[in-house]
Amino acid sequence: MITFNKVHFSYPKKEIFKDVNFKIDKGEFVFLIGESGTGKTTLLRMINMELVPRIGEVTVAEFNTNSIKKPEIPLLRRKIGFVFQDFKLLNDRNVFDNVALPLYLSGVKPAYIKKKVFNVLNEVGVFDSYRKMPEELSGGEQQRVSIARAIVNEPLVLIADEPTGNLDPFVSFEIIKLLLSINYKGTAVLVATHNYEIVKKLRSKRLMQIKDKKVFEVVLKD
Amino acid sequence: MSPSYYFKELWRYIKSAKSSVFSSTVVIMIAVLLLGIYVTISINSIKLMKLIRDKVEIDAYLIDNFDETKASSLINSIKTIGGVKTVKYISKNEAAKIFAEDFGEDILEVFDYNPLPPSFKISLYDEYKTIDRIEKVKGELLKYKDINDISYAQKNLEILERNSNSLVFLNLSLLLIITFASIFLVSNTIKLMISAKKNTIELMKLIGASKETIRTPFILEGFFQGFAGSILAVIILQLFLNYFYTAYTNNDFNFSIIDTTFLILMVVFGTLLGTFGSVFSIRRFLRFY
Numbered sequence: 001m002i003t004f005n006k007v008h009f010s011y012p013k014k015e016i017f018k019d020v021n022f023k024i025d026k027g028e029f030v031f032l033i034g035e036s037g038t039g040k041t042t043l044l045r046m047i048n049m050e051l052v053p054r055i056g057e058v059t060v061a062e063f064n065t066n067s068i069k070k071p072e073i074p075l076l077r078r079k080i081g082f083v084f085q086d087f088k089l090l091n092d093r094n095v096f097d098n099v100a101l102p103l104y105l106s107g108v109k110p111a112y113i114k115k116k117v118f119n120v121l122n123e124v125g126v127f128d129s130y131r132k133m134p135e136e137l138s139g140g141e142q143q144r145v146s147i148a149r150a151i152v153n154e155p156l157v158l159i160a161d162e163p164t165g166n167l168d169p170f171v172s173f174e175i176i177k178l179l180l181s182i183n184y185k186g187t188a189v190l191v192a193t194h195n196y197e198i199v200k201k202l203r204s205k206r207l208m209q210i211k212d213k214k215v216f217e218v219v220l221k222d
Numbered sequence: 223m224s225p226s227y228y229f230k231e232l233w234r235y236i237k238s239a240k241s242s243v244f245s246s247t248v249v250i251m252i253a254v255l256l257l258g259i260y261v262t263i264s265i266n267s268i269k270l271m272k273l274i275r276d277k278v279e280i281d282a283y284l285i286d287n288f289d290e291t292k293a294s295s296l297i298n299s300i301k302t303i304g305g306v307k308t309v310k311y312i313s314k315n316e317a318a319k320i321f322a323e324d325f326g327e328d329i330l331e332v333f334d335y336n337p338l339p340p341s342f343k344i345s346l347y348d349e350y351k352t353i354d355r356i357e358k359v360k361g362e363l364l365k366y367k368d369i370n371d372i373s374y375a376q377k378n379l380e381i382l383e384r385n386s387n388s389l390v391f392l393n394l395s396l397l398l399i400i401t402f403a404s405i406f407l408v409s410n411t412i413k414l415m416i417s418a419k420k421n422t423i424e425l426m427k428l429i430g431a432s433k434e435t436i437r438t439p440f441i442l443e444g445f446f447q448g449f450a451g452s453i454l455a456v457i458i459l460q461l462f463l464n465y466f467y468t469a470y471t472n473n474d475f476n477f478s479i480i481d482t483t484f485l486i487l488m489v490v491f492g493t494l495l496g497t498f499g500s501v502f503s504i505r506r507f508l509r510f511y
Contacts, residue, residue, distance in 0.1 A: 074432045078429075088428075090421075104227055
């Protein structure tokens with residue numbers, strides 16, 4: 001579903017990836033680790049096709065960096081759910097409207113939007129807060145709303161960039177549990193994180209590490 | 223995407239950034255108002271120049287013992303001079319009456335006798351109201367032995383002729399400066415306003431909004447700001463103009479207020495300014511997708 005094939009990528013004065021190859025299949029749960037500045041966020045942005053490789057190709061579902069046309073990029077992004085460290089909720093609208101936004105953008109009918117948003121809010125555990133504004137919520141609640149927004153469109157893959165970066169350990173684990181339950185229902189999940197505690201606790205999950213401009217598979221020993 | 227979505231988004235943007243919406247509307251209002259004031263001043267200064275030129279007449283003073291019976295034949299003869307439109311004889315008595323009207327005093331009480339000479343008041347066709355042409359007419363008039371002296375508003379004409387070209391240049395320069403300053407000011411204000419929404423735009427891109435979907439509410443916002451700003455400008459201008467119309471219109475000068483067509487054009491200008499200001503400002507945020 002997501003394939004990196006011989007990917008080379010550089011910023012104007014810094015080479016980030018050199019011959020990166022990996023594949024993520026439907027329904028997988030993958031942790032992506034690496035030191036700061038190694039390119040975790042860059043890799044996620046390449047999946048979103050905000051960035052394109054200098055050499056090689058990235059394929060996400062039926063879209064490929066070498067052949068995708070500009071008007072197709074929004075269509076690709078509707079198949080990916082994104083969760084951010086800083087939540088990126090819009091402060092000019094309440095929880096319901098934040099979560100409903102991707103559905104509006106996909107042209108879904110209002111009657112269905114209401115049903116779908118309430119279901120998802122219930123699933124992530126913030127149904128009671130649907131009328132609240134983002135600033136009225138705790139960090140953990142905001143991240144749950146952000147996850148609800150990411151999954152409301154039933155994406156093929158959910159990408160989380162440091163989703164626990166701004167949260168305390170207990171809430172962090174709750175968020176990871178939520179991502180696991182989403183994955184359990186069939187959505188592939190890719191989590192870029194610095195939180196090695198969580199990675200160690202979930203050692204059965206696939207782990208990829210960015211090191212020396214390459215992506216490696218890592219197996220943690222018991 | 224349904225129109226109701228765009229209007230909902232527009233309303234959200236306005237509600238969440240009331241002060242910047244207000245300030246860019248005011249900036250558009252000022253820009254349109256400046257243009258309106260400029261056009262009013264321009265129209266009225268041109269009108270004033272024309273009025274001064276229209277009032278230019280030649281006074282041909284006759285010898286003191288002029289034989290009035292010769293007046294009508296002399297008038298007919300003067301009318302044959304190129305450029306002369308009308309000729310009117312002013313007798314010594316009529317001159318005394320005009321003096322009394324102008325100064326409120328009887329000339330006979332001032333001097334014991336009437337020193338005012340009889341004269342001809344000669345009006346010219348508009349195209350002859352230049353110093354060169356009047357001097358030629360003056361030369362022809364002085365050939366008559368009954369005509370003693372000639373006078374006309376030479377100083378006023380000299381000022382007009384000297385300044386009319388620079389006035390046109392000044393007018394055009396001001397028009398250009400005001401137009402470019404308005405565009406610059408408005409586009410920068412709108413750019414600042416849209417910059418404040420940078421995070422919203424970035425998120426919209428990431429969750430799959432098309433360029434059109436992101437752009438449309440901002441363009442609508444620019445359109446309505448431009449419309450509201452220019453309507454306000456037109457109202458303020460009308461209030462000013464009504465005041466000036468009452469204060470400065472008299473028998474000699476009728477202060478011109480700009481007509482409805484121009485007011486509509488002002489609204490169109492302001493609306494376009496707001497709309498295109500938004501179109502160009504949002505472009506830079508959508509360049510990289």
